[in-house]
Structures are given as C-alpha cells and as structure tokens.
Amino acid sequence: MHTLAWVAWVVLVMAVALTASNPFYLGIVLLSVLLVAALAPRTSNAAVASFRMLLVGGLALVFLSLVVALVNGSGGGHVLFTIPGPRVPEWLGGLRVGGPVTGEGLVAAAIRGLAILCVVLAFGVFNGAVSPHRVLRTAPAALFHAGLVVTIGLTLLPATVDDIRRLREMRALRGAPGGVRHLPALVVPAVTGGLERSMRLAEAMEARGYAAGGPPARLPALLGALSAPLLLAGAWGWYYYPGSRPLAGLAALAGVAALTAWLALSARGRHTTRLQSEPLTFVDRLCVAAALLFALSAVGGQVTGWVDLRYNPFAGLLPPDFTLAGGLIALACAWPTLPLALAPSRAAAAAEATPVGEPVRP
Amino acid sequence: MIVTLTDVAYAYPGTSLPALRDVSFELRAGSFTLVAGPSAGGKSTLLRLLNGLVPQFHGGRLTGAIRVAGFDPTRTPTRRLATLAGMVFQEPEAQAVTDSVDDEIAFGMEQQGLPPKEMRQRIDALLASCGIDHLRGRRLATLSGGERQRVAIAAVLALEPRLLLLDEPTSQLDQAGAEAVLGVVAALHRKRGLTVLAAEHRLERLLPVVDAVLGVDNGRVEPMAPRVAAAHLRAVPPVCDIGRRLQLQPLPLSLAEARAALAARHLTSAARPRPAVPGDELLRVEGLIVRYGAVPALANASFSLPEGEIVALMGANGSGKSTLLRAIAGLVPATSGQVFLRGRAAPPSVQARTVLAGLVPQDPAVALYRDTVRDEIAETLRHRHLARPADRVLERWGLAELADRNPRDLSVGQQQRAAIGAMLAHEPSLWLLDEPTRGVDAAARDELAARLRAHAAAGGAALVATHDVESAARYATRVVGLQAGLVRFDMLAAAAFHRDGPVPTQAARLVPGAILPEDVLLLDAPLFSSPEVAGGR
Numbered sequence: 067m068h069t070l071a072w073v074a075w076v077v078l079v080m081a082v083a084l085t086a087s088n089p090f091y092l093g094i095v096l097l098s099v100l101l102v103a104a105l106a107p108r109t110s111n112a113a114v115a116s117f118r119m120l121l122v123g124g125l126a127l128v129f130l131s132l133v134v135a136l137v138n139g140s141g142g143g144h145v146l147f148t149i150p151g152p153r154v155p156e157w158l159g160g161l162r163v164g165g166p167v168t169g170e171g172l173v174a175a176a177i178r179g180l181a182i183l184c185v186v187l188a189f190g191v192f193n194g195a196v197s198p199h200r201v202l203r204t205a206p207a208a209l210f211h212a213g214l215v216v217t218i219g220l221t222l223l224p225a226t227v228d229d230i231r232r233l234r235e236m237r238a239l240r241g242a243p244g245g246v247r248h249l250p251a252l253v254v255p256a257v258t259g260g261l262e263r264s265m266r267l268a269e270a271m272e273a274r275g276y277a278a279g280g281p282p283a284r285l286p287a288l289l290g291a292l293s294a295p296l297l298l299a300g301a302w303g304w305y306y307y308p309g310s311r312p313l314a315g316l317a318a319l320a321g322v323a324a325l326t327a328w329l330a331l332s333a334r335g336r337h338t339t340r341l342q343s344e345p346l347t348f349v350d351r352l353c354v355a356a357a358l359l360f361a362l363s364a365v366g367g368q369v370t371g372w373v374d375l376r377y378n379p380f381a382g383l384l385p386p387d388f389t390l391a392g393g394l395i396a397l398a399c400a401w402p403t404l405p406l407a408l409a410p411s412r413a414a415a416a417a418e419a420t421p422v423g424e425p426v427r428p
Numbered sequence: 429m430i431v432t433l434t435d436v437a438y439a440y441p442g443t444s445l446p447a448l449r450d451v452s453f454e455l456r457a458g459s460f461t462l463v464a465g466p467s468a469g470g471k472s473t474l475l476r477l478l479n480g481l482v483p484q485f486h487g488g489r490l491t492g493a494i495r496v497a498g499f500d501p502t503r504t505p506t507r508r509l510a511t512l513a514g515m516v517f518q519e520p521e522a523q524a525v526t527d528s529v530d531d532e533i534a535f536g537m538e539q540q541g542l543p544p545k546e547m548r549q550r551i552d553a554l555l556a557s558c559g560i561d562h563l564r565g566r567r568l569a570t571l572s573g574g575e576r577q578r579v580a581i582a583a584v585l586a587l588e589p590r591l592l593l594l595d596e597p598t599s600q601l602d603q604a605g606a607e608a609v610l611g612v613v614a615a616l617h618r619k620r621g622l623t624v625l626a627a628e629h630r631l632e633r634l635l636p637v638v639d640a641v642l643g644v645d646n647g648r649v650e651p652m653a654p655r656v657a658a659a660h661l662r663a664v665p666p667v668c669d670i671g672r673r674l675q676l677q678p679l680p681l682s683l684a685e686a687r688a689a690l691a692a693r694h695l696t697s698a699a700r701p702r703p704a705v706p707g708d709e710l711l712r713v714e715g716l717i718v719r720y721g722a723v724p725a726l727a728n729a730s731f732s733l734p735e736g737e738i739v740a741l742m743g744a745n746g747s748g749k750s751t752l753l754r755a756i757a758g759l760v761p762a763t764s765g766q767v768f769l770r771g772r773a774a775p776p777s778v779q780a781r782t783v784l785a786g787l788v789p790q791d792p793a794v795a796l797y798r799d800t801v802r803d804e805i806a807e808t809l810r811h812r813h814l815a816r817p818a819d820r821v822l823e824r825w826g827l828a829e830l831a832d833r834n835p836r837d838l839s840v841g842q843q844q845r846a847a848i849g850a851m852l853a854h855e856p857s858l859w860l861l862d863e864p865t866r867g868v869d870a871a872a873r874d875e876l877a878a879r880l881r882a883h884a885a886a887g888g889a890a891l892v893a894t895h896d897v898e899s900a901a902r903y904a905t906r907v908v909g910l911q912a913g914l915v916r917f918d919m920l921a922a923a924a925f926h927r928d929g930p931v932p933t934q935a936a937r938l939v940p941g942a943i944l945p946e947d948v949l950l951l952d953a954p955l956f957s958s959p960e961v962a963g964g965r
Contacts, residue, residue, distance in 0.1 A: 197527045232794050235759055238778035239787050239795075239851060241811035255797035262836065263522055270523035272485055274536040275510030275587065337541035341534035341548075 067405055068350040069196050074357035075102070076192050079399050081361035083184035085368050086375035088386045089173075091396040092180045098400030099187045105406040106195040113194035115231075116224045120190035127186070128179030135175035137163060142170030142380050173379040193223060218264040225263055229256040286331035289324045296321030349405060360398040367395070429495075430590060430623050431455035431478060436492030438473065438482060446647055447473045451492070453642065453651045455625065457590070460617045462634050462654075463627040464661055465644035466869045468839035471627040474644060475593045478625070479513035480506050497590045510536060513591040514584030518599050518867070520576035529555075529563050529571075533583045540587065547586075554582040557619070558612050572745065574605020578612055585616070592616070594626040599840065599867030602745045602895045606630055629869060632665035632934070636682040655679050663870025666898055666934040669945035686938055694951035697942035707735030709771060710858050710889045711756065711785065716765035718748075718755050718913075725751040727913035729765070733858070733891060738884050740900035740921075741893040742931055743910035749893035750790060752910070753860045756891070757787040769858070783812070786856035790863045792847035796835035801827055804835060804850040812854040825849030826875070841872040848876070859883065859890035865899045877902035901925045901933045901943050 083095050103117065136149065151164015233252045238244055242251075300318025303310050367373035373395065377386040436451040448470050455461055463471050476482040480501035483490050494501055497512045504512075517523045526532045530551060537547045555561045558578050568576060577597050584592065594613065598606035610633045617624045617637075625642075628634055635641075641657035643650040652660065658668040658679045667686045671679040680686035711733040718726040726748045733739055741749050754760045756767055758778040767774040769784050789795050798804045805827070806818040822828045827849050830838065835846055844864060852859060859880075865873045873896070880890055880903040894900050900907070907924035909917040909931070916930075923929050925943045927936045935942040942948045 229794075233797060235778075236789070236795050236797065237811075238759070239757065239782050239789070240808045241779045241782060241854070242807075243779070243811075258836075259794070259797075266517070266519070266522040267525070269481060269485055270517055271525055272506050273479055273481055273510060273515045273517075274525070274583065275507045275539040276525070276535070338538050339541050339544060339547070340538055341531060341544055341551075 067195070067353070067402060067409075068344060068346055070346065071350045071353045071357070071402070071405075072192055072196050074354040074361075075399075075402050076188050078357040078361040078364075079188040080185055082364045082375070082396055082399055083181045083188075085364050086181070086392075086396065087177050088375050088377035088388075088392065089177055089180065090386055090388050091375050091392050092177065092184065094393065094396035095184045095399045096180060096187075098397065098403075099184055099191065101400055102402045102406070103187065103191045103194075105403055106191050107406075113224055116227045117187075117190040117194050119227050120186055120193075124183040124186040127182050128176070131175045131179035131182070132172065135171045136167055142168035142383075144169035144383055146172070169383055170379045173383065177377070177379070218268060222260045222264055226256050226260040229259045233259075286328050289331065290328040293321045293324035293328060296324060353401065353405060356398070356401060360395055364395050367391075429454045430457040430497055431625075432493075432495040433477075434493045436477070436490070436494060438477065438490045439488055440473075441487040441489075447488075448477070448649070449647045451649045453649060455623065456639075457623055458621040459639045460614075460624045460637065461626070462631070462638040462641045462657075463625060463644055464631060464641055464657065464663075466662065466871055467841035469645045470647045470649070471644045472595050474642070474649060475515065475595050475625065475627060477501070478591065479515050479593055480504060480509040481515070507539065510589070511540065511587045512589055513593055514587060514589035515593040515595065516577065516580050516584055516597045518596045520573050520580060520600065523580055524568050524576065527568055529560070529566050529568065529579050532568060532579055533586050536583060536587045550586050550588075551582075554585055557616065558582040558585075559608070572605060573601045574608045577601065577605070577609045581609070581612060581616075585622075591623045591625065594624070594628070596627050596629065596867065598628065598630055604744065607633070610634065629867065631661075631663070632667065632682075635665060635668070636685070654681060666945045667938070670935060670938065670948045673945060674948065674950050683934060683937060690938065695939045696949050696951050697939050698947045698949055706737050707887060709734050710769070711891070712768040712771075713752075713756065714766045714768070716752070716755055716767065717763045718751050718760055719763050724913055726755060726762075729910070729913065729915055731908055731915055731918055733889050735857070735887050735889050736884050737905045738880050738890045738892065738903050739906045739908050740904035740924075741891055741908050741910060742895070742897075742900070743916070747910040748913040749910055750862055751913075753787055753862050753891065753893055756785055756860060757781055759787070779811075782856065783854070784856050785858040785860055786852045786854070787860040788848050788851045788862060788864060790866070792840070792843040793836070795847040795851060796843060799834055800832050801835055801838075801846045801849075802831040804846060805853050808850055808853040814854060821849070821853050825853070840867040841869050844868050845872065845875075848879075857888045859888065859892075861890060861892045861894075863894055864892060865894060865896045873899045874902065897925070897931050897933055900931075907931060 079095060079099060083092065086092055086095070145166045145168050148166045149164040230252050233256055234244065237248070237252070242248065296317050298321075300314045300316075300321055303314030303317065307314070363373065364375060368375065373389065373391045374387075375392050375395070432454050433451050437446050437449040439446045451474070463474060465471055473482055476486065477490075477494065478496050478501060482488065483502060484506055490502060496509075499509070499512060501509055501513070524532055525535050533551050533554060534547050537550065542550075555564055558581055560575065560578050560582065563571065563575060563579065568579065571579065581592075581594075581597070592613070597613075598609050601609065610628075610630070613624060613626065614634075614637050616622050626634065626638075627644075635654055635658060638654055641652050641654055641661075643652060643657060643661060645662075655678055658664050658681055659672065664672070667680050667683055670676075671686060671689070674690075676686075676689050680689050709732055713732070714730050716726055716729045717724060729748070729752055731739075741752065743749055751760060755762050756774075758774065758776065758781040767781075769781070774781050774785075796804055798807055802818050802822060805821050805825075809816065809818060809821065819828070819831070822831050825845070825848065827846055830842060830846060833842075835843060838846060844867075848861070848864065864876055868876075877899060880892070883890060884905065892900070892904070901921070904921045904924075906918070906920055907930075908915060909924075917924070919929070922943065924931055925933045925936055927940045929936075933943050935945050935948050939948050
C-alpha cells in the first residue's frame with residue numbers, strides 16, 4: 067500500500083474514533099484496526115515490539131480512564147456504590163474526589179478509553195507498516211523540518227523499546243532487582259539514549275546534504291505564518307458567529323490559499339529528485355478518496371445531523387442505537403484489509419523482512 | 429593542495445578546554461592520509477572540521493583559517509559541502525537514513541536533485557567499485573556490519589566528493605568486515621586517485637599503504653611520514669614494534685618488509701614463561717544449546733575454566749561467542765545443557781549468577797546509564813549491598829580522574845574502562861568480557877591485558893570473547909575457538925598463537941616460537957636494544 071493510503075487510513079480512524087461515542091461503532095473500529103494490524107506488513111522486528119508496547123500502553127490508558135472515573139465520581143442516576151471522600155469547594159471547577167460511582171460514569175469512561183485505544187493502535191500499525199524513510203519522502207519540501215522531526219521521531223520509538231530491553235539486562239547484570247516497579251528507573255536513560263542516537267542520525271543526514279537550501283525566503287515564511295491564524299479565525303467565526311459565516315468562509319479560503327502558496331513556493335527553493343517515485347496506482351487513489359470521503363461523512367454527518375455516531379450514557383443508560391449508515395462508516399476503517407489480503411507479495415515481503423543469518427530474538 | 433589549515437583552534441560549546449589547538453597542515457590532492465592517536469585526542473573533531481559539521485552542526489568557537497577544495501567549510505552550506513567532503517561514521521546503524529541499499533546510496537543524490545537516470549548510472553558504478561554488486565536491492569537490516577559500512581562508503585561517494593573522510597569506520601566490525609572495508613578504501617584511492625583521510629586504530633592494515641600520517645594527541649596535530657610515525661607513535665602494529673626493538677633501519681611497515689629485512693639475520697624467540705598451574709574449577713559448561721527461534725546460536729558447547737586461567741573465546745561473527753557469555757550470565761535461557769559455577773548448578777536469576785560471574789557487554793555505552801562515572805560505581809555497590817566507598821573502587825579500576833565525568837561524553841576507550849569498572853565493581857571471581865578491545869586504543873588494550881593478568885594471578889579467571897588476536901596474545905592462557913555454535917578447538921595459548929596454530933600472531937608469523945613482539949630476539953646483535961628484553965627472561 068502507498069504511504070499516502072496509510073496516512074488516509076489513519077486520518078479515517080482518527081475521524082471516526084474521535085467523533086463516535088457509540089460503543090457499537092467504536093467496537094467495530096477497534097476490530098477493524100486489529101484486523102488491519104494482523105494483515106499489515108511489518109518493516110522490522112523492532113516495529114512488532116513497539117506495536118506490542120503500544121497495545122499494552124493503550125490498554126493501560128483504558129484502565130486509567132476507568133480509575134479516574136472511579137476516583138473522580140460522576141453524575142447520573144444509576145448509583146453502583148459510593149466512595150467516601152472530602153467535599154471539594156465548588157470553585158475548584160467541579161473537581162471531585164470520591165462520591166457516588168454511577169454506571170453512566172463508568173460507561174462514559176470506558177467509551178473514552180476505547181476511542182483512545184483505537185487511535186493509539188492505528189498509529190502503531192502505521193508506524194510498523196510504513197518505514198520512516200517512506201514518510202520522509204512523501205513529505206512536501208516545505209515541510210522539510212517537519213519531515214526531519216518525523217523521521218527522527220519514528221526511529222526513536224522502536225529504538226527506545228530496544229534500549230529499555232537492553233537497560234533491563236544491564237541492571238540485572240549489576241544485581242538490580244527487576245519487575246515493573248523499577249520501570250521508571252529505565253525510562254530516563256532509555257529516552258536520553260534514543261535522543262542521542264537521533265542526534266547522530268541527524269548529523270549523518272546533514273553530512274550527506276540533507277539540509278535546507280540556504281536561509282528561508284521572506285515571502286513563503288510570511289504566507290506560512292499567516293495561514294494558521296486565518297484558518298483558526300475562519301473556524302472560530304463559523305461556529306460562534308453564525309451571522310458572519312460568509313466572512314468566516316472567506317478567511318478560511320484565504321488561509322487555505324496562503325498554505326498552498328507556501329507549500330508551492332518553498333518547494334521551488336529546494337530542488338530534490340527521487341530515485342524511484344512510489345507509484346500512486348489507481349487502487350491507491352481509490353483507497354485514499356474513499357477513506358477521505360468516509361472521514362468527511364463521519365465528521366460532516368455529525369455537524370449536519372445526517373448520521374449520529376454519538377451515544378450519551380447519561381441519558382439514562384439506554385441501549386445505544388445502531389444504524390446501517392453509522393455501521394458502514396465504522397466498518398470503513400477495515401478497508402486496508404482488502405488491498406492487503408489481495409496483494410500476493412505479503413508472504414514474500416515478510417520473508418525478506420526477516421534478517422538472514424541474524425537470529426530472531428524472542 | 430586540497431586541504432589547508434592555518435593556526436586552527438576549536439573548542440566545543442560549554443567547554444573552555446580546546447579540542448584542537450595550533451593546528452596547521454596541508455594535504456595534497458590524491459593523497460591517502462592516516463589519522464592516528466589515542467582515543468579522545470581530537471581525531472573525530474579534526475575530521476568534522478573538514479566537512480563543516482564542526483562548527484556548523486555542533487557549534488563552538490573556532491579560530492584560524494580552513495580551506496577545503498577552495499571553499500571555507502565554516503561558511504559553505506553543508507548541502508554544498510556534502511559534494512566536496514564525504515564522511516563515513518563509526519556506527520553503521522546510526523548513519524543509515526533509508527532501509528534499502530539502492531535508496532541509501534541514492535539519498536544524497538536525491539538531496540542534490542540529480543536526475544533519476546544519472547542516479548542509476550552512479551549506483552551501478554559504485555556497487556561495482558565498492559565490491560557490493562551482490563547487495564543490490566537488499567534491505568539494510570539484513571546486511572552484516574562490514575557490508576553496511578561499504579554501503580555507507582558508496583552512499584558518500586555517490587556525490588563524487590573530492591575528499592573522503594573516514595571516522596574509525598572499522599571500529600565496530602570483526603576482522604573480516606574490517607579487511608573488506610579497508611580493502612575497498614585502499615582500492616578506491618589507488619584506482620580513482622581519491623583523496624582519503626582515515627582515522628583508524630587498525631594501523632597494521634593502513635600504515636604500509638598511506639602517504640602520510642597525522643598524529644593527533646591531546647588536541648595537537650603533527651603531520652609526519654609513515655616511517656617516522658612508526659618510530660614515534662605511542663601505539664604501533666607488532667611488526668613496527670619488532671622493528672623498533674631490533675633497531676632495524678629502515679623500520680618495516682608490513683610483515684613482508686620485516687621478513688625481507690630479517691632474511692639474512694639469525695632470529696630466535698625468547699623462552700616463554702610457563703603458564704601457572706590452574707587452581708580449582710570455577711566454571712563448567714556442559715552441552716549448552718541455545719536457540720533464537722529455530723536457529724541454534726549455540727549448538728553444543730562444553731568446556732571448563734579453572735582459577736588462574738584467562739580464556740580467549742575466538743570465532744567469526746555469529747559463531748556464538750556473545751550467546752555463550754550471555755547464557756553463562758543467565759541473560760538467555762538455555763534450551764538444554766547446564767552451567768556450573770564453583771561445582772554447583774548456577775542459580776536461575778541473572779542477579780544471583782553475576783555475583784560470581786560478572787558480564788561486561790559488547791557496547792559499553794549501553795552499560796552506562798547514570799550521570800557520572802562515580803554514580804555508575806555506586807549503583808553497582810548499592811545493588812550488591814556493599815558498603816565500601818565508591819572512591820576506593822574508582823581508584824582500584826583506574827577511573828579516579830574520570831569520576832565526575834558524564835559517561836556519555838567519554839571516548840569509546842574511556843567508556844569501555846568505565847563499563848568494566850561498573851559491571852565488575854563487586855569483584856566477581858569470574859569475568860565475562862565481550863569484545864573489550866573493540867574500538868579501543870593501544871594504551872587501553874595494554875592496560876586491560878595487565879588487569880586481566882593481575883586478576884588471574886590473584887586466583888580469578890576470565891572468559892574474553894574477542895577478534896583481536898594481538899591483544900589476546902597478551903593475556904590469554906588458553907584459547908577456545910567457536911564455529912557455528914560448536915567448540916572447534918580448545919588449546920593452550922602457546923599452541924594457538926603459534927605459527928602453525930589456528931590464530932597466529934604477527935610475531936609468530938615472523939619467528940616460529942615467538943608470540944609477542946618482545947619474544948623476537950636477534951642472535952647476531954647485542955641484546956641491550958630494549959630494556960625489557962635485556963632485563964627479563
């Protein structure tokens with residue numbers, strides 16, 4: 067699959083998971099992501115390890131979300147039990163410690179956790195399936211610095227996972243006790259080590275001519291800086307001042323125009339070529355278009371009320387609705403399974419990805 | 429002159445001590461220059477100065493004038509400099525930007541905006557001239573270290589730089605990988621007339637072929653001819669050492685030259701001291717099998733190690749040396765077989781095993797994770813519940829002057845010393861060392877050998893996995909050879925390092941019976957040439 071298709075898929079999962087709060091739809095999204103994860107190609111063994119870590123981290127987030135709901139208490143009529151706690155003054159902004167724990171509160175927390183889990187796992191699949199280099203190459207020239215940061219960031223995660231494993235060994239060799247309790251002692255050195263490795267990579271990249279071509283020109287920089295406030299102002303006006311929507315629309319359009327001009331002008335200053343451009347096939351184009359369409363319908367449907375992916379547990383813990391349109395939008399998150407399952411080269415690619423002669427560490 | 433430096437001084441940001449000072453020299457176009465000197469002496473900084481990374485990437489204060497191919501590297505954009513001075517770094521992993529061989533070689537050309545057709549042509553030519561045609565289209569993750577370094581050289585040469593800079597490109601490689609990399613560099617210089625500046629610890633490979641040597645020590649740079657360097661440098665290859673001891677004129681730079689110079693002379697070897705009588709058994713390994721997935725890393729290893737013995741564990745990459753050490757320390761579970769420490773079955777936990785058998789891993793940077801060297805020592809003492817003061821332990825391991833330094837800022841050699849001190853601070857009787865002399869200068873190698881001999885004399889024992897034959901000859905009492913996870917030979921040092929043995933030293937190749945340079949004696953010359961030879965034995 068093309069890098070752009072993967073990006074479109076992540077955007078789709080994010081759009082659906084963050085707009086939906088109906089557990090049925092979220093469940094479908096989660097299953098879809100897991101299915102894609104099972105079929106997705108893996109660029110390295112380290113990527114598999116970091117996906118595992120993200121899975122554990124995601125589950126921990128769900129758990130944390132439930133714990134916070136318990137401690138914080140919540141509104142709603144179905145009180146399960148009450149945790150004794152001090153009364154916190156009203157002016158602290160509704161923060162509570164203890165109090166009645168309701169079914170509604172727990173369900174809301176579980177739904178929040180589920181949505182986060184979907185997004186985290188989608189990023190994990192993306193990280194494993196697309197090598198950082200492919201991401202770097204797809205980035206437009208204007209995003210040179212962003213591309214550098216993304217490349218380094220993407221190499222950082224698997225490298226850090228590897229570092230944590232090795233640090234645990236080193237600590238054991240010195241007689242330090244193991245166990246999860248001592249994990250915090252590993253994090254700081256692992257992150258420092260990862261950052262240092264990234265610095266060396268950045269140095270090697272600079273030595274091979276990967277650097278901005280001279281100081282940035284005044285005009286593109288100005289346009290780039292202008293685009294973000296224009297877009298923000300447009301969105302702000304559209305939502306909060308319905309009377310001035312034409313003006314807000316104009317501001318948003320101007321923002322988009324400034325952004326496009328910035329991208330085009332910056333690309334002119336940095337002339338790069340590709341040894342082999344990744345061909346964007348018809349199927350890839352179709353996939354990208356479909357993904358963006360579904361993402362748009364998830365968000366747009368919410369705004370216009372055409373399709374409602376939301377569920378409010380505080381309205382009396384009624385069983386959530388299920389509509390065909392909503393189900394289809396959620397199921398769309400599984401579309402990469404089609405091109406992945408149909409691509410015959412998966413077994414061959416997997417065989418090639420395993421280092422020859424180098425033992426696969428369990 | 430392709431490179432001219434005049435009164436250059438440089439200090440890294442945040443330090444007052446200059447990394448380089450009073451540096452003035454010139455390099456002729458098409459010359460091959462070796463940068464030699466101890467760790468942390470300024471070799472890396474000097475190379476980075478020539479391609480602009482110092483000060484453009486690192487910052488810091490610079491004075492003096494530099495010219496590289498007519499450009500001032502401190503002012504020229506690094507993007508342009510990449511086409512003037514290409515740089516190959518130490519670690520193969522930390523310089524790969526892409527994931528396949530072709531993309532890696534193309535990366536620099538893509539940045540310069542070359543047309544794809546031209547890129548293809550250059551890649552084809554480079555794969556051939558770097559001897560890596562068979563790697564075309566391979567994924568970098570599947571390559572060995574030596575192959576990856578040759579890809580890195582090809583990737584740098586793709587921009588057709590006037591100057592090739594190599595920063596200890598073989599320090600992370602085994603003997604075969606290093607040979608292949610240095611062979612390619614020498615061939616590129618010979619056939620293409622490429623100007624090469626290489627920092628290297630493996631002088632024996634380069635000294636005979638270079639045009640000049642830059643001796644770098646303590647921030648000072650001294651240009652000299654190879655033969656002058658062989659006479660003056662603190663650390664020289666064994667053949668030069670033999671030449672110095674026997675006062676040969678001119679000094680031989682290679683084994684062939686030494687043979688020719690000594691052809692008409694009467695050579696003999698000093699009597700070697702008898703190995704000490706080994707004591708009680710400290711370690712026994714019985715039928716050890718370790719598998720990673722389906723691949724057996726250790727097929728069936730058995731041997732024993734008594735007190736007072738230092739065993740050099742030798743074998744090519746992937747023969748199972750590291751796995752054997754890790755299995756003894758308990759880091760990898762054995763599929764079958766057993767490890768006995770002092771006659772008893774070794775406890776299962778790593779923490780308990782390493783009380784008696786301390787392991788120092790291959791990469792010292794990974795072993796060190798605290799902020800100062802003193803903290804590193806204190807960490808081990810704390811976990812081992814030892815009350816002795818850290819400063820005394822620092823003294824014991826020769827780390828006193830590094831006590832307040834951050835381990836990350838140390839040179840590889842200093843890191844190796846700190847790692848050995850940190851992992852063995854609790855004084856286990858069995859030392860397991862994994863490649864302790866890799867990327868380390870000669871002074872540190874000799875110091876380690878002395879430490880190992882003292883440890884054995886005090887009743888300890890050690891198992892040292894290494895590729896470095898010359899260093900091993902300085903400490904090993906026995907040599908165990910591994911091949912594909914099996915013990916292929918297990919013999920006394922005198923037999924193993926002998927000319928007819930499996931791992932002969934340079935001295936042994938010159939004179940049968942000799943092992944170390946100081947063993948080589950001339951019968952037809954007075955013996956006072958070297959105080960050690962005259963005084964001892």
